[in-house]
Amino acid sequence: MYAGLDERGAQVLRHVVENYIETAEPVGSRTISKKMGQNLSPATIRNIMADLEDMGYLAQPHTSAGRVPTGTGFRYYVDYLLELRKLARPERDQLQKMAGDAAFSSEELLRQVSRLVSTLSGQACVVVLTRLSSQPLRSLSLVPAGSGRILLVAVTQAGWVEHRLIEGEGGLSGDEMQKINNYLGELASGISLQQLRVKILHEMKREKARYDRLMRRALQMGARALEEGSPTEVYVEGRANILEQPEFAEDVQKLKRILRAFEEKSVIVRLLDRALEDGAIQVSIGSENPVEGLPDISVVASGYRQGDSRVGSIGLIGPVRMDYSRVIPLVEYSAKLISSVLGHR
C-alpha cells in the first residue's frame, strides 16, 4: 500500500495534499496536527514533514512558509492515498437526465455533456471525437448540390454524419445518381471510410478498362472525396473556469499560455491523446502531461467507446491542485455514460 512511506508519513502527506487542494495555500504543521486529531503535536508533524520534503513529496515556497505538495507528492497521493468519493446523487441524476434526452443529436450530446461536466467540476471540460473515418458506415449517399457539385453524405453506424463537397462534378440525372448511389452504398456497407478509400483505389485498378462510364466516374468521385482525412471534432466548455483558479488569476503569463493552448485544436487533442489509447482513466499531473510548455496543468481524462471501438475521450483540464477525489469519478462516469448512450444508437 504505502509504497516507500510508513503509515504516519502517508497520512500526513494525505492531509497536506487535501488541505492544499482546498485552500490553495501552503499548509503548516499546526493545521495538520489539528486535522489529525491532536494525536501528534505540531513539532512531531514538523519532523515528519521535513522527512517528506527530503523525499521530494513536499516543498516550501520559502523558509518560513508551510509546505506545498510537489508533482511527485500529488502523484503519490493519486496512486496510493486517494479515496474516490462516490459521484454525488444529484450530479449523477443531472447527467443521466441529459443523456436520456433523445432529442440531442450525437454531436449535441457531446457538447452538452461537456458543458455540464465543466459546470459540475468547475474546470474546463474537453470532449474530443476522433477517427470518424475509422468507424464502420451505415450508409453512404451522393446528393446533388447544384452547379457542378455533388455532396457525399456518410452516416456511420454510431450515427455520426459527415459530408464532403465534391467540386466540378454534376450533370448527373437523378437516375444516374441513384445508380451510383446503389453501387457506392454496396461497396461501403459495413466498412469504414478509411477502408472504403483503399477499397475504391483497389477497385479502380482492377476495373481500369471498365466499360461502364458511370461506375468509373463514381469511383473517381469517391476517391476524390476521401482524399483528406476527416477532422477531429473538439468541444471545449468552461474555459472561463480557469480564471476562477487563484493560481492562474494571479499569474497572467500562465493564464495566457493556457488560454492560447485552448485555441489550438491540435494541442487539446494531444492533451487527451493518452486517454484515447487506453481504456482506463488517465491522470496527468503537471509536467506529466504530453504538452511541453504547460507544466502547471493537470489532465484527467478517459476514453469512451462506440460499440467496441474507442472513438473519443472526455477530459478535464485544470490546475495541478484539482480535487481528484471528486473529479475522477465524475470523468469516469461521464465517459461510461457517453459510451452507453452511443452504444444504443
Added chain:
Amino acid sequence: MYAGLDERGAQVLRHVVENYIETAEPVGSRTISKKMGQNLSPATIRNIMADLEDMGYLAQPHTSAGRVPTGTGFRYYVDYLLELRKLARPERDQLQKMAGDAAFSSEELLRQVSRLVSTLSGQACVVVLTRLSSQPLRSLSLVPAGSGRILLVAVTQAGWVEHRLIEGEGGLSGDEMQKINNYLGELASGISLQQLRVKILHEMKREKARYDRLMRRALQMGARALEEGSPTEVYVEGRANILEQPEFAEDVQKLKRILRAFEEKSVIVRLLDRALEDGAIQVSIGSENPVEGLPDISVVASGYRQGDSRVGSIGLIGPVRMDYSRVIPLVEYSAKLISSVLGHR
C-alpha cells in the same frame, strides 16, 4: 463637419484619442502640444482640454492625471475625426490569398477568415452565420441512416449544408426513398427551409385525404424535420488576444465577465445582431453595445451577403480603446471578401 466643436478643439480631441489608443495611458497637455507642432503651448491646450472635459468628451481619472477620452469622446472621434487608413497591402494580400483557396468549404472559409482577421487586428474576431433556414435551397434529399432513421440533407444555393436526423422512420426501400426524394425536391426547389415548412403544412391540409401513403409520409417527415429552427453558427477566434489588452489584464473581474460572455453563443450573436440587419459597418462603443453588463468593450462589425440576402456578420470584439482607423477597414474588407467569395459559390 466638426459638429459642436471648433477646428482646434476637434484636433485636440483627435490627438488625445489617438494617443490614448496608442499608449493606453492618460494623455497630458505637453504631449498634445508637441504632437501638434508647438503651435499651441501646453497651457492653451490645457484650457481647451478643460473645455472638452466640460462638454463630456474627456475625463480625468484623478485630478493630477492626464485626460482619457470618454465614450462620447470616442463616438465623436469615430463619427467626425476618424481618417480611415487604407488596408495595408500585405494584409489584403493575405486575406485574398486565403479567399482564393477553393479547397475550403464555406464553413472552413469563415473559420479561417475569422482566425486571420483576429491575428491581423490583435482582437477577438467573431463570425456568425444565421438564417440558414431562410436561404433558398438548391437541393433537399433524404438519405437512409439505418435502424429506423432517416437523414434529411439540405444544401442551400449558397453551398451550405445542413442535416437533421429524423427518428423512428425508415423501413423504406431505395425505390420509395427515391420517389419521396423527387417529390420533396420538387416541392423545395428554389425556396427556403422556412418557406418549405409553411408549404408542407399547407400541402398536408390540402391533400388530407390523399390516396398516396408514401407522399403523405414524406410530408409528415418533412414537417417533423423542420420543426425547430436551424441553429446559428458562430466562429470565435483569438479570444486570448483579450488578455493582451492592458485594460483587461489588470482587472480580472472584467476579464472574467468578457470570457464568460464568449462562452455563450447567444450573447455573441446579440453583440453582432445590429450588423446583420444593417448593411453598413457598425461600431458600438462601450456601453452602446447591445449586451448589458459588458460596458467596457467595443464591437466593430459588418454584415456580409450571400447573393442579395444578408446571411451573417463578421465582427471584432475588443476594448473601447481600439484602433478604429485600422480595424474598420479591415472588417469592411473582410465582410466584402466573404460576400464575394460566397457569391461565386
Added chain:
DNA sequence: AATTAGCACTCAAAAGCTTCGAGTGCTAAG
C-alpha cells in the same frame, strides 16, 4: 527512542511613510 514544549529565527505580506514627478488650475503678464 520517540515525542514535545519552548524558543530563537525567518521571511513574505501588510501597513505606513516618504519621495517623485507628471500633470493640473489659476493668475498675471505679454
Added chain:
DNA sequence: CTTAGCACTCGAAGCTTTTGAGTGCTAATT
C-alpha cells in the same frame, strides 16, 4: 487670446516597520 510661471494634487514607486505564520533546533519529558 495666449502663455509663462507657480503652487498644488495625487497616484505610483520605493523604503521601512510591523506582524504573524511558520520553521528548525534543543532540551526536557514520556
